[in-house]
Amino acid sequence: MANQPKKLLSVAEAEAIVRKSGAGRKIEAVPLLEALGRVIAEDVVAPEPSPRFTNSAMDGFAVRWEDVQYAEAARPAVLTIIGESQAGAPFDGIIETGKAARINTGGMLPEGADTVVPIEDVEIQSNSVRILAAKKREQNVRFGGEEFEKGESVLKKASVMGPAHLGLLSSLGISSINVYIRPRVALVVTGAELISFPDPVKPWQIRDSNRVMLSALVMQAGGFVVFSERVGDDLEETCKVLQSAVEKAEIIVFSGGVSVGPHDLVKPAAQKLGFKTLFWGVSQRPGRPLFFARREDALLFGLPGNPVSAIMCFLYYVQPTIRHQFGLAETRRSVTGKMAESVRNPIRRSQFFRVFVDGAGGDVPLVYPLARQASHMLTSVTDANGFIFLDIDARLSEGDEVEVNLFPWVEL
Ligand code: AMP
Ligand code: MG
Numbered sequence: 001m002a003n004q005p006k007k008l009l010s011v012a013e014a015e016a017i018v019r020k021s022g023a024g025r026k027i028e029a030v031p032l033l034e035a036l037g038r039v040i041a042e043d044v045v046a047p048e049p050s051p052r053f054t055n056s057a058m059d060g061f062a063v064r065w066e067d068v069q070y071a072e073a074a075r076p077a078v079l080t081i082i083g084e085s086q087a088g089a090p091f092d093g094i095i096e097t098g099k100a101a102r103i104n105t106g107g108m109l110p111e112g113a114d115t116v117v118p119i120e121d122v123e124i125q126s127n128s129v130r131i132l133a134a135k136k137r138e139q140n141v142r143f144g145g146e147e148f149e150k151g152e153s154v155l156k157k158a159s160v161m162g163p164a165h166l167g168l169l170s171s172l173g174i175s176s177i178n179v180y181i182r183p184r185v186a187l188v189v190t191g192a193e194l195i196s197f198p199d200p201v202k203p204w205q206i207r208d209s210n211r212v213m214l215s216a217l218v219m220q221a222g223g224f225v226v227f228s229e230r231v232g233d234d235l236e237e238t239c240k241v242l243q244s245a246v247e248k249a250e251i252i253v254f255s256g257g258v259s260v261g262p263h264d265l266v267k268p269a270a271q272k273l274g275f276k277t278l279f280w281g282v283s284q285r286p287g288r289p290l291f292f293a294r295r296e297d298a299l300l301f302g303l304p305g306n307p308v309s310a311i312m313c314f315l316y317y318v319q320p321t322i323r324h325q326f327g328l329a330e331t332r333r334s335v336t337g338k339m340a341e342s343v344r345n346p347i348r349r350s351q352f353f354r355v356f357v358d359g360a361g362g363d364v365p366l367v368y369p370l371a372r373q374a375s376h377m378l379t380s381v382t383d384a385n386g387f388i389f390l391d392i393d394a395r396l397s398e399g400d401e402v403e404v405n406l407f408p409w410v411e412l
Contacts, residue, residue, distance in 0.1 A: 256305025
C-alpha cells in the first residue's frame with residue numbers, strides 16, 4: 001500500500017466493512033451473577049415445572065372443599081386438626097372428610113386437600129378449627145405447573161439478563177448460562193511525545209488523554225480491557241506489543257501512528273505481522289486516516305491520535321463492533337431535534353459534527369452546533385451531548401429536523 005491513502009472510502013462503505021468483519025460472536029458459560037447485564041446466547045427451556053409442586057399461597061388450613069363450602073360465621077364448619085404442612089416440612093398424612101392441617105405459605109398441599117382457608121377466616125380451638133368462611137374451591141392454592149410446564153421456553157435467546165432473570169434461572173436449578181463473551185480489547189497508545197500523569201511534562205510533550213478515555217469507552221461499550229500499553233514511535237516495539245495484543249484480544253485498538261508521517265508505524269507493524277488491511281482512509285472529519293485490518297479473528301482499529309478523532313472513530317466504528325460481539329442489537333441512541341441555527345458542510349468530507357441538544361422546554365429539542373470542532377479540542381465533546389452526521393454538501397437551515405446521535409454517557 002502506498003504511504004498515502006489514494007481513494008478515501010465513504011463513511012457508509014467503511015461502516016459496512018467494519019460491520020461485516022466484526023459479525024462473528026463467541027459464547028461462554030458463566031455463573032449466574034457474572035451473567036448480570038449480559039446477553040444470553042440460547043433459549044432457556046424449563047427443566048422442571050413452576051411451581052414444582054402444588055402448595056399454599058396463604059398461611060391457614062388445608063381442607064376439603066366439600067367440608068367447608070357452606071361455612072359462615074353463624075354456621076361454622078368444625079374440622080379436626082391432624083397435622084401441619086410447613087414450608088420445607090410437608091405433612092405426610094391424608095386429609096380426609098372432617099379433617100384439616102395447618103399450612104404455611106409455600107407449604108406442600110397435603111393429599112386429600114384441595115382448598116386453603118386463610119388464618120383470618122378461622123377460629124382455632126385446642127385441636128379443632130372453626131371455619132367461618134370459604135369463597136371457592138381451590139382458593140389460595142398454587143398448582144404445580146400453573147406458571148409453566150417442564151419443556152416450555154422461559155427466556156428467549158438475545159435477552160439481557162437482569163436480576164429477575166437470574167432469579168428465575170436460579171429457581172429452575174440452573175447455575176450457569178451461555179452468554180456472548182465480553183469482547184477482550186487490547187489498547188495501545190502510540191506517540192513518542194506522550195507523557196502519563198504523574199510524570200513531569202516537558203514543554204514539547206503532550207499529556208496522554210487517550211489511554212484512559214479509550215479504556216472507559218471500551219468498558220462502557222461492554223468490552224473488557226485485557227491490557228493497555230503505551231509505546232513510542234518505534235517499529236520493533238510496536239510489532240512486539242501488537243503480537244501480544246493479537247494473542248490476548250478479539251479487538252485491538254491503537255491510538256495514533258496511522259497517518260502519513262515517517263513515524264506512523266501502526267500500519268507497517270500490522271503488515272509485518274500478517275494483518276490484512278481492510279481500509280485505510282475514510283472521507284470523514286475528524287478521523288480521516290482511520291485504519292482497519294484483521295488477522296484471522298482479531299480485528300485491529302488504528303484510530304488517529306488526536307483525541308477527538310480517536311473518540312469519534314471509536315464511537316462510530318469500534319463501539320458497534322463491541323456491542324455486537326457482546327450480543328446486543330445494533331442501535332444507535334438518537335433523538336430528533338430542530339436546528340437552532342443553520343449549519344453547512346464546506347469540506348469535501350463527511351463530518352461528525354458535535355452539537356448540544358437542549359431538551360428542556362419545548363417538545364422538540366433544539367440542536368445547537370458547537371462553534372469549536374477542532375480534533376485536538378476535547379471540550380468539543382464534553383460541551384456537546386451528541387453529534388450530527390453532515391454528509392458532503394450538507395446544508396441545514398434553522399428549524400430543519402435533524403437526527404442527533406447521543407453520546408453513550410448522556411441522559412436526556
Ligand atoms: P498521530 O495520530 O499519532 O499523528 O497524532 C495526532 C495528534 O494527536 C498529535 O498532535 C499527537 O500528539 C496527538 N496525540 C496522539 N496520541 C495522543 C494521546 N494519547 N493523547 C493526547 N494526544 C495524542
Ligand atoms: Mg503519533
